[in-house]
Amino acid sequence: MIYIGNFSYNDAKDDKDNYCLMPCIVEAANTDEALELFSEHLFEVSKMSDLLDGAQEIYLDSIIELPEVPSxxxxxxxxxxxxxxxGLCSITSALPTVEFDDDIANAYSWNETEHSHDSDDDEYDHEDYGTLDDLNEELLEELAQDEEPFMRF
Incomplete structure (x- = not known):
């Protein structure tokens, strides 16, 4: 399988509000192996270059699973x-143009990587928050989560 990890972090070395986005791709046997390879790679990058010097916590916004390179x-x-x-708020949608019943790809958040959307037995509750135009400060606060970082430096 091919996995795309969509990572993000705030650059602590920058005194202004910021948000760094960092997609990473790997071929792995399963999600757990992909997460391990991502972790090892990001750790190596932090040791071998200054690219992640401002990253204290890196978050995994989503992981995309592709059975093959799409045509x-x-x-x-x-x-x-x-x-x-x-500060800043991030609104994210993984695979926004793919229907759940398509066999093209699967998307997971950091907290649901052990679940698959392929199983007919699983039920998913997707709350309707309206459109992006409906977002306001109160709704953004409601949507905010205390996420656990993927890794800390």
Missing amino acids: SPLIAQWQKIMPAGD
């Missing part, structure tokens, strides 16, 4: 960064 273009992740309260 037509595929939007792996759509993301909007916008001001919210004291």
Whole structure:
């Protein structure tokens, strides 16, 4: 399988609000192996270059699983960064143009990587928050989560 990990972090060396996005791709036997390879790679990058010097915590926004390289273009992740309260807010959609019943790809968040959308037995509750135009400070606060970082430096 081919895995695309969509990582993000705030650059602590920059005194302005910021949000760094970092997609990473690997071929692996399963999600656990892909996560291990991503972790090893990011650790090596942090040791061998200054690219991640400002990264104290790196978050995995989504992981995309592809059985093969798609023959037509595929939007792996759509993301909007916008001001919210004291800082920035990220609104993210992995595989925004792929239907759940398509066999093209699967997308997982960091907290659901052990689950598969292939199983008919699984039920998923997707809350309807309206359109991006409906977002306001109160709704952004409600959507905010205390995420666990993928890795810390």
